[in-house]
Amino acid sequence: MSMYPYIVAGWMLAVGLVGIARSRNLIHMVVCLSVVQSSTYVLLLAIGFRKHATAPITQGIAPWRRTVDPVVQALTLTDVVVEATVVALMLALAVDAHKRFGTLDPQRLRELRG
Amino acid sequence: MPPRVRTLLMGLAAASLLGLYVWGAAGLPDFGDTVSVYGTKVASVVSAERQTTNMVSAVVFDYRGFDTLGEEMILFISVVAVALLLRDARDETFEVTAEAERAERSPRGSDAVRALGLAVLGVTFLVGLYVVAHGQLTPGGGFQGGAVLGSALIGIYAAGNFATLRMLEPRGWMDAVHAAGAAGLALLGLGGLLAGGAYFQNFLYTGTSGDLISGGTIPIDNVAVGLEVVGAIALLAAEVLHDGVTAAPPPGEDAA
Amino acid sequence: MMALQAVALTVVAIAATAVVLVDDPVRQSMVASIMGLFLTSAFFALQAPDVALSMLAVSTVVIPALILLAAARVREIAGPGPRSGDDHDRDEGG
Numbered sequence: 001m002s003m004y005p006y007i008v009a010g011w012m013l014a015v016g017l018v019g020i021a022r023s024r025n026l027i028h029m030v031v032c033l034s035v036v037q038s039s040t041y042v043l044l045l046a047i048g049f050r051k052h053a054t055a056p057i058t059q060g061i062a063p064w065r066r067t068v069d070p071v072v073q074a075l076t077l078t079d080v081v082v083e084a085t086v087v088a089l090m091l092a093l094a095v096d097a098h099k100r101f102g103t104l105d106p107q108r109l110r111e112l113r114g
Numbered sequence: 115m116p117p118r119v120r121t122l123l124m125g126l127a128a129a130s131l132l133g134l135y136v137w138g139a140a141g142l143p144d145f146g147d148t149v150s151v152y153g154t155k156v157a158s159v160v161s162a163e164r165q166t167t168n169m170v171s172a173v174v175f176d177y178r179g180f181d182t183l184g185e186e187m188i189l190f191i192s193v194v195a196v197a198l199l200l201r202d203a204r205d206e207t208f209e210v211t212a213e214a215e216r217a218e219r220s221p222r223g224s225d226a227v228r229a230l231g232l233a234v235l236g237v238t239f240l241v242g243l244y245v246v247a248h249g250q251l252t253p254g255g256g257f258q259g260g261a262v263l264g265s266a267l268i269g270i271y272a273a274g275n276f277a278t279l280r281m282l283e284p285r286g287w288m289d290a291v292h293a294a295g296a297a298g299l300a301l302l303g304l305g306g307l308l309a310g311g312a313y314f315q316n317f318l319y320t321g322t323s324g325d326l327i328s329g330g331t332i333p334i335d336n337v338a339v340g341l342e343v344v345g346a347i348a349l350l351a352a353e354v355l356h357d358g359v360t361a362a363p364p365p366g367e368d369a370a
Numbered sequence: 371m372m373a374l375q376a377v378a379l380t381v382v383a384i385a386a387t388a389v390v391l392v393d394d395p396v397r398q399s400m401v402a403s404i405m406g407l408f409l410t411s412a413f414f415a416l417q418a419p420d421v422a423l424s425m426l427a428v429s430t431v432v433i434p435a436l437i438l439l440a441a442a443r444v445r446e447i448a449g450p451g452p453r454s455g456d457d458h459d460r461d462e463g464g
Contacts, residue, residue: 002144008379010135012386014128019390021124027395027441031402034433035386038409041425042382045416048153049375051146055417056157057253059167067169068417069153070160074173078185080424081257081343084432085192088350091440092196095354098444146372170420245423253419261424265431272435347432354439 005046012039026094026104030087037083041076048072164316166250166329174255175335179314182335183299186342190296193346200353231273238266246340250329256336260343267348271355288352292345298338302331378412385409399437403430 012035019032048069054061056070098104143149156177157169164172174182242263249255303314316330327333385405392398406429413422 002146003139003142004376005145005379006139006142008383010132010139011383013135014132015387015390017128017131025393025395027437027444028393028398031395031398031437032390034402035389035405038382038386038405041409041421042379042412045413045418045421046145047142047148048150048418049146049416050148051372053417055253055419056169057167057419058161058169059251067157069148069150070156070169070173071150071153071178073170073418073421074178075181076418077170077255077257077421077424078174078182080421080428081261082185082188082192084261084428084436085189085346085350087433088436089192089195091436092199092354095440095443095447096199099447104444168420253423255420258420258423258427261427261432265427265435268431268435350436351439354436354443 005042005049009039009043009046012036012042024105024107026097026106027091029106030090030094033090034083034087037079037087041080044072044076164329164332166332168250168252168254170253171249171255171332171336172329174257175332176314176316176330179303179335182339183303183314186296186299186339189342189346190292193292193349196350196353201356227273231269235266235269235273238262238269242266242344246336247326247333249336250332251326256339257343259336260340261347263340263344264347267344268351271351288345288348291341292349295338295340295342295345298341299335302335302338305331375412375415378408378415381408382412395437395441399434399441402437403434406430406433 016032016036016039019035020029023029023032048071050066050068053066053068056067056073058067094104097109101109103109156173160169160172160177161167164176166172242259244259245254245262246256246259249259306312306314306316316332318330318334382405385401385408389398389401389405392401406425409429410422410426413419413425
């Protein structure tokens with residue numbers, strides 16, 4: 001249990017990378033990349049967690065309660081929204097690649113040089 | 115490079131990455147026992163200094179405001195890049211009018227979906243505005259509320275059709291909202307400089323903790339970021355949809 | 371309370387594996403949406419409500435919508451036909 005969240009984050013990273021490497025479709029590759037991004041969120045939040053601590057909201061809780069680390073949560077929450085737009089950019093690139101080369105297969109993109 | 119060699123190289127790289135990761139993770143403290151000096155320090159001073167009850171909002175917009183500016187610029191640049199990739203120079207107005215006329219003649223989907231959309235999306239819009247406005251008090255803020263508002267706009271397209279979405283956010287207006295949000299956050303940081311402190315310093319009166327207007331510049335930062343995120347999501351959806359609409363020839367000429 | 375976090379993280383790992391194993395992008399978007407939902411509950415279990423809020427809105431609506439829109443756009447470029455006809459209100463009766 002002491003290292004379990006880090007193992008889960010590492011597993012998600014590995015699974016996402018294998019998905020990217022074995023992918024035959026650019027859109028499938030982008031979704032596997034979002035899995036890799038999610039693994040970084042899990043790792044960040046797992047590092048910030050503290051046993052028997054509460055969420056970092058001070059309204060309505062007793063002042064002597066410990067809270068989890070708010071700094072990693074600040075990093076992660078902006079990250080989630082920004083990575084969604086980066087995923088949109090990569091999807092637009094995939095659509096553009098399909099327009100130019102006629103295929104979404106990364107193995108075949110190499111053969112069709114412009 | 116033949117596929118077998120590529121797979122072998124991938125296997126070697128993955129094995130070394132896994133080894134390094136396990137070595138690094140083994141050096142971390144146990145789950146739940148990490149000592150974060152910066153986090154503890156921030157947690158102890160934030161409610162006294164900034165009068166906000168949400169520590170994460172204070173960290174995002176006040177203590178680490180410069181990082182948030184960088185992230186917001188990433189968002190802005192991604193949306194601009196998508197617009198560059200997918201926007202073409204063709205005459206757009208004719209296509210959109212044809213699409214709107216088609217929508218009037220043959221509405222897609224069932225009435226039940228549209229009624230459900232009307233009920234649910236109005237509530238979603240309100241919840242998004244609530245989340246943006248209360249970022250300094252409860253979990254929420256510009257990023258979360260902007261994402262909820264953006265998902266309401268996408269839901270409008272899903273429950274209705276593209277013409278409905280076009281009527282609600284003509285692209286020029288959404289461009290202006292998106293740009294205003296991005297510029298707003300950068301200019302609010304300048305306010306800190308003008309007040310004689312550092313960039314992004316909280317220069318407004320912070321109010322009392324628990325009020326709606328508390329935390330100085332944090333509520334205004336929330337609104338700016340909320341505007342930018344909702345503009346970004348609406349623009350992204352509209353770019354892909356509009357690209358699809360203009361690429362297809364209007365059927366008024368085919369069907370004749 | 372550690373059991374709650376362990377279960378939530380295990381479910382996330384299973385969902386992530388499922389996302390990678392699905393091949394069709396349209397189906398994958400739905401599985402990614404479900405993975406986002408499980409991630410949201412895992413973030414709640416890790417005492418991070420702000421992150422859970424943003425993950426909920428983004429990963430359950432915005433990401434699947436973008437994937438589906440991109441997949442639909444690719445299908446139209448590949449060739450207009452009865453497959454892609456339900457995206458626009460095309461008057462097929464002519």
